[in-house]
Amino acid sequence: MAKNFEPENKLPNMIGPGTKIKGDIETNGDIKIDGTIDGNITSKGKVLIGQNGTVTGEVKCTNCDIYGTFEGKLTVSELLSLKASSKLHGDVKTSKLSIEPGAIFTGTCKMDDKVSQPIAGSGNVKK
Template sequence: MFSESKKNRGVSTEGAKEQNKISQGTTITGNIEGKGSFRIEGRIEGNLKTSGKVVVGKTGFVNGEIECDSADFEGKFSGKMVVKETLSLKSTAFIEGEVITGNLQVDHGATFNSTCVMKGSVKTLEDDGKRGKRKKERIA
């Protein structure tokens, strides 16, 4: 029993599964970093970085940068967003700025005024040029 606690001393994994909530009527100015998920019903003026999921409710607004594993939006966002897995935009979402994501799901009615790069789907111009040359060589 004591040896188990000595092995894990100074290392906490509990926060990774916890959900942080920023309630409606709350405004946070500054940077936030965590391991758990975040539910935002209030306002963030700054950057949010987490290895968990970010959920922005209908009353939520983030003005800054977000870096997370996955995200669901019903509220508003302005800035730069990097989502490793799936970014899901519900019909009430309003997104503007720059988005980098693995997958994008947009419901009818959502506003998406952003530049968007999807990882894994991006082809380099060099690869396209080589393919074109091979086709031309075969024809000739």
């Protein structure tokens, strides 16, 4: 008897340097951004904004590491890590926050251990 087998995708979605996207992204996995995104991102996994990455919009995810630039509204259900090279301008809602010396954070932060889990594909992110 044949068994339906769907391989688990361990590779993250990647937006490479020099790539610019205008629009919304929804994923069940992780995403790494080294390019530019002008739009909303919903991820059940980790969003990683690389040192040359720029995101402008609304992001909802489980975990987030920022090395580059983010401007907008950020909702992280678990851990938000702002690395030394990061620049964040906007409103943050997270359960846990880690800020390295040198990171720039301008905006508001609300910490709550009951931040809702993002639901990719639900259309719950509006611009």
